[in-house]
Amino acid sequence: GLGEHRAKAERMFSLMDGFLKNDPISLQKDILHHVEYTVARSRFSFDDFEAYQALAHTVRDRLIERWHDTHIYFKRTKPKRLYFLSLEFLMGRSLSNSVINLGIEDQCAEALNQLGFEFEVVAEQEGDAALGNGGLARLSACQMDSLATLDYPAWGYGLRYEYGLFRQIIVDGFQHEKPDYWLNFGNPWEIERIHVTYEVKFYGTVEEVEMNGEKQKVWIPGETVEAVAYDNPIPGYGTRNTINLRLWAAKPSSKFDLEAYNTGDYINSVVNRQNAETISNVLYPDDRSHQGKELRLKQQYFFVSASLQDIMRRFKEEHTNFDELPEKVALHLNDTHPSLSIAEVMRMLVDEEHLGWHKAWDIVCKIFSFTTHTMVTDGEKIPVELLENLLPRHLEILYEINFNFLEEMKKRIGLDYSRLALLSIVEEGAMKSIRMANLAIVCSHTVNGVSKLHLEKLKTKTFKDFYGLYPEKFQCKTNGVSQRRWIVVSNPGLRDLISKWLGTEAWIRDADLLSGLRDHLDNADFHLEWKMVKKVNKMRLAEYIEAMSGVKVSLDAMFDVQVKRIHEYKRQLLNIFGIIHRYNCLKNMDKDSRRKVVPRVCIIGGKAAPGYEIAKKIIKLCHAVAEKINNDTDIGDLLKVVFIPDYNVSVAELVIPGADLSQHLSTAGNEASGTGNMKFLMNGCLLLATADGSTVEIIEEIGEDNLFVFGAKVHEVEKRRQKRLSNLAPLQPAKVPLHFARVLRMVRDGYFGHNDYFKSLCETVEFGFGNDYYLLTSDFGSYLEAQAAADKAFVNQDKWTRMSILSVAGSGRFSSDRTIQDYAESTWKISPCRCPL
Ligand code: Z16
Known part of the structure; x- marks a missing residue:
């Protein structure tokens, strides 16, 4: 039974715990093992890049241990989980960050030294994971680091683009764009889960059927693509917790083109399989507007569908009643990009789980929160024409959400049609479209701005009308960045100096302690060392x-x-x-x-x-x-x-x-x-x-x-x-x-x-x-x-140094620790869940 299963898991847990040792000798043994058996080079002759690969795999093994322990612990304690949905993550390099968060940097440096390598040089061999455009995407990465460090039971979901943000080369002063072949050199930081796959459907028609005497809508899709999970462990600093960033890649479904096989057109059907993979092929490089592109919409829905199937499967493993959903699941929309999730959850609850519309809507309104990153009113819009073709059932659901919303508004504000037109999720006009921000606001319990000034503008300009209707939804969560990445990893000299003068490294988990530097503001030695760094x-x-x-x-x-x-x-x-x-x-x-x-x-x-x-x-x-x-x-x-x-x-x-x-x-x-x-x-x-x-x-x-x-x-x-x-x-x-x-x-x-x-x-x-x-x-x-x-x-x-x-x-x-703690307490209502050492 369940108890037995648990006891077994616990035995395994204590068996595995500390299985891999972190002293320099053990690390060195593991590095050499990976040189020989993973990189397949001779242990007597390998270069900086191969040393990087071997060390990365050595670190990866340790991440996997902690990842397992963390997720076994989450499964056992069943906390409310946060799912952070973002189409972009700018992770950059992982080696230094992981080694620092695991607390094994000195040992790794020593292990490498004895083999004739220098940690810094080896770390520079790694290419960037650039699955995002700019601020929004790097913010997601910093927030993942903070979620892990603060022990929150969180998952990140994203897309595993084959090509990240283009590489910029300059020819004669002009920018040219080159594809970012980041996966060509292998990616030791991901774990391919060939068995964690979901079918994602597109196109087709909606039909009405009778079910238990009631009329039910069913979507008969026209195309199926498979989503495969790639897990990226995110280690916290000063904790064993290692959370997951799950990225989806598209691959052809085995059912994808059965028809073609049957008609005997073998060669063409194999060639057509390539189509499926194009969905997660490339990141859109415009950092604020991508409107009206079918492939972009396909990416969004592919991401949303795979993530929500995964989330619902996990929920159903642990719970039986959908009433519990709001107590166990928080879904966060990082900008409007993933906001098709709202229609998708409605579709799952109504069409697949057969909940009544109002009950489903009630639940949905309790699980979503939304952060907007822009000052402009004219946000993301999806042409109805595209939706009608690609996601016909979702379009119906969006219309129904909007109809109910507008009915409610008519009761509240009367038949003020110009106001209603502004609030409407559907924009009428030359190009009929869905306003994703309006959808996200209507259905989220919280709408977050990313600075005080931003929130002010949201209230008074951008979403003035919505603020009038739902003042309590609007909150400010000023952005932050991770001091692990932006001091400890990138500025080791400053890190040592800060720790020396504060007499502690505690600031790496509690950045407020940095204020203690003011105590030495006029110390001449401190100034000298500061300038030296x-x-x-x-x-x-x-x-x-x-x-x-x-x-x-x-x-x-x-x-x-x-x-x-x-x-x-x-x-x-x-x-x-x-x-x-x-x-x-x-x-x-x-x-x-x-x-x-x-x-x-x-x-x-x-x-x-x-x-x-x-x-x-x-x-x-x-x-x-x-x-x-x-x-x-x-x-x-x-x-x-x-x-x-x-x-x-x-x-x-x-x-x-x-x-x-x-x-x-x-x-x-x-x-x-x-x-x-x-x-x-x-x-x-x-x-x-x-x-x-x-x-x-x-x-x-x-x-x-x-x-x-x-x-x-x-x-x-x-x-x-x-x-x-x-x-x-x-x-x-x-x-x-x-x-x-x-x-x-x-x-x-x-x-x-x-x-x-x-x-x-x-x-x-x-x-x-x-x-x-x-x-x-x-x-x-x-x-x-x-x-x-x-x-x-x-x-x-002197003055300059003081200011510095x-x-x-x-x-x-x-x-970002401050930002995340604020989100956790006031928006997501989740608590730390610290995996025991
Ligand atoms: C982006 O990086 C941001 C906004 C946006 O609409 C789209 C993208 Cl790709 C940026 C904001 O411009 C910036 O001010 C903010 O700090 C950042 O998002 C994170 O919130």
């Missing part, structure tokens, strides 16, 4: 820059960094215009004044969505400006401009610790949160930023004296836009600051070459054309002032 990181970055671009940079210069996806609203163009202005100033200076100038290395990096022309022109402009300035011998080390190609997680790990200053320039009211700012903050890099997104909270935390804030505030932005428009009719060059006009003219008139190519880019900030929607013109003066303040502060290295220390000391609130 930064210097070493700058050296590493300088070497990388030289290797990537051939540009030699001075370590005495201020390393000024802007790395993030390229977007008009993030205003990389403002940065470049600032650089051009700086160049102009330098050119006009006499020798004496030049001696007082703080040398700068301006570093920009980021990918443009392949179809985003203006963003691509910004990249080209950056290269054109760099070429001009870097080759001006008159300027020398006073100003260098570098574009770092193919910005990704592992490049970030190198760049962020080496930065003195970082820029976050979004026009106020456009960046929902921003998480890069937090990573720089944690690494003692000063911020030059607008009062946007989470920066507002960083200012609250460290005080406005400890960073360089500039630009229009949110409430001023609207006014300025209006003013700008009222100035429209006659062009008013007088209203454009002189410096700005000059810089713009230089770009336009071909000072950096390619004048025709940059014309449309310039027009985005010109009146009568793009009308400078993002207000570069009016923020330029204030931007230059902030830059001047940064220069001035840098001259006083206070940045790290104030970064505790921006740990």
Whole structure:
């Protein structure tokens, strides 16, 4: 019986526990074992990459042990589980992170050393897992790390794209996209579960049948694809808990094309099987809009269907009554991308489990929560035409959800049709479509914003009408990042320094302890060591820059960094215009004044969505400006401009610790949160930023004296836009600051070459054309002032170091541990479930 089964499991548990030893000798034995039997190389001759593979498998074995123990423990204690549904995870590399979280870094380093290898070099052999676009996807990865570390019984679900985010290569200053063949070199961090598969269906028709005297809808699908699970263990730090990130890959179903086999067209039916695999083939590289593509919709439903079958199967193994679902299952929608889940759960409960509609709806409304990551109103929409064809039953369900919702609204607000039209899940008009955000809001018990400012905008603008109806749903969970990844893994020098001066490593699990650094704010030895750590990181970055671009940079210069996806609203163009202005100033200076100038290395990096022309022109402009300035011998080390190609997680790990200053320039009211700012903050890099997104909270935390804030505030932005428009009719060059006009003219008139190519880019900030929607013109003066303040502060290295220390000391609130604990307690209502040692 069950008791016997349990007793057996427990015996196994104690047998397995600690089976693999973690001392350097045992690790070394295991590494050599994997060199010989997994990598199949001679133990007397293997290179850095093979050493990486062998070590990765050695670590993987230990992860699997803990993964098992954790899941046996979850099964036994049956806690309420969180399922984190996201179409994107930017995991980056796993080796260092795993080794650190397992607490075996010194032992691994020693084991490798004795074999003639260096841990750092071996770790750099690993390629990035880049199954996501940017902030949203890296946030998911940090949150998984926190969920594991805080012992929450959580699962992540995602897609195992064959090709992750494209690799950016730069040819002659232009971005080109190359496929990311990340699986070609094997992936030791995943466990293929060939037996965990589900059929996912598409197309077909809906029919009505009689069942026990009642009419029932049944979906007769037209195509079946199989989803295979790939499990990625996520170890927590300072705990045995190791949770699961389950990614789905599509493969042809054995039933897929029976018909073709029967008709004898063997060759074609085998060739057709390839179609199934295309579903999980490639990540869409547009970080905010992918509308109206059937393949994208197929990916979403493939993901939703496989994940929910898996979740429901697990629920039914442990429980018999669907009334228990809300007490045992929390489903979290990471943005609107997985929100077809709502219709899918309804379909499962009503069509397959035969619950009544209202009962099913009641349950569904208690299990979903939703985080939105955008400031814009015009969110994700799915054309009804696509749904009708691909998921006919889901479309009916969505209509019914909407009908009931609107009926309820009519009772509450009356027959105010214009208001009802705004609330409706279905958008009527030229292209009838489903508004995924409206669906997610109506059905989720909680709608989360990602910063205080973001929540404010959700309430007053983006979802104003919904806020009026459901004020209690709207909550703020300011984003955070993992200090394990963004200090411990990426900045070991700073990690040691912090631990030494705090006298403990406890901050790695409790980032609030970082505030203790303030006790040493004026200690001269502390300052010296602090500056030394930064210097070493700058050296590493300088070497990388030289290797990537051939540009030699001075370590005495201020390393000024802007790395993030390229977007008009993030205003990389403002940065470049600032650089051009700086160049102009330098050119006009006499020798004496030049001696007082703080040398700068301006570093920009980021990918443009392949179809985003203006963003691509910004990249080209950056290269054109760099070429001009870097080759001006008159300027020398006073100003260098570098574009770092193919910005990704592992490049970030190198760049962020080496930065003195970082820029976050979004026009106020456009960046929902921003998480890069937090990573720089944690690494003692000063911020030059607008009062946007989470920066507002960083200012609250460290005080406005400890960073360089500039630009229009949110409430001023609207006014300025209006003013700008009222100035429209006659062009008013007088209203454009002189410096700005000059810089713009230089770009336009071909000072950096390619004048025709940059014309449309310039027009985005010109009146009568793009009308400078993002207000570069009016923020330029204030931007230059902030830059001047940064220069001035840098001259006083004591002051700068104090500001840097206070940045790290104030970064505790921006740990994803804080975010996740808040979600767990107030949104998901889950409790820690710590696997015993
Ligand atoms: C994304 O990364 C974000 C928003 C979005 O609509 C789509 C993508 Cl791919 C970002 C936000 O721009 C950023 O402000 C925020 O910090 C991040 O999501 C995480 O919440």
